[in-house]
Amino acid sequence: MEDLRKIFLKDVMINKVYTINIDEPFSRVWDIFRSLGVRHLPVVDDNGILQGIVTQRDLYRIVSPHRTMEGELVYDKMDLDKHILKYVMTKEVVTLSPDDTLRAALELMINSRYGCIPVVDENKYLAGIITQIDVLKMVLDTDV
Numbered sequence: 001m002e003d004l005r006k007i008f009l010k011d012v013m014i015n016k017v018y019t020i021n022i023d024e025p026f027s028r029v030w031d032i033f034r035s036l037g038v039r040h041l042p043v044v045d046d047n048g049i050l051q052g053i054v055t056q057r058d059l060y061r062i063v064s065p066h067r068t069m070e071g072e073l074v075y076d077k078m079d080l081d082k083h084i085l086k087y088v089m090t091k092e093v094v095t096l097s098p099d100d101t102l103r104a105a106l107e108l109m110i111n112s113r114y115g116c117i118p119v120v121d122e123n124k125y126l127a128g129i130i131t132q133i134d135v136l137k138m139v140l141d142t143d144v
Contacts, residue, residue, distance in 0.1 A: 004101060010119075012134070014130070022044065026083040029085065040129065095119065096108070096118075105117050116131040116132070
């Protein structure tokens, strides 16, 4: 694999990031996780400016799911909507810029145990995201 200090996030980040608007009901978080198969959801305002993040782990911590007879995990929409997204999301999000390196992202993920790092421009506009799974897929696709 190429030197990680020479790989820039703008070249490897996911550009099409699934997000949730800060004013959406909390039950929408579960809908997005379930329907899109993502585990990290940046929270943005109407202008696409990063306001926070909510993860699948946060969801499990805030409200416990129920298990159906078939073993599927489900949530009660009314239980979820008792919570307000902007109050339960992580507000202080560690971010990197598109010009930061993959090595910088990996060091942050390892040292701080982050599952993802949002990538923002100088105005905090969400430009992309890099996740642990993205990095593992990248390693798998190269001749290591």
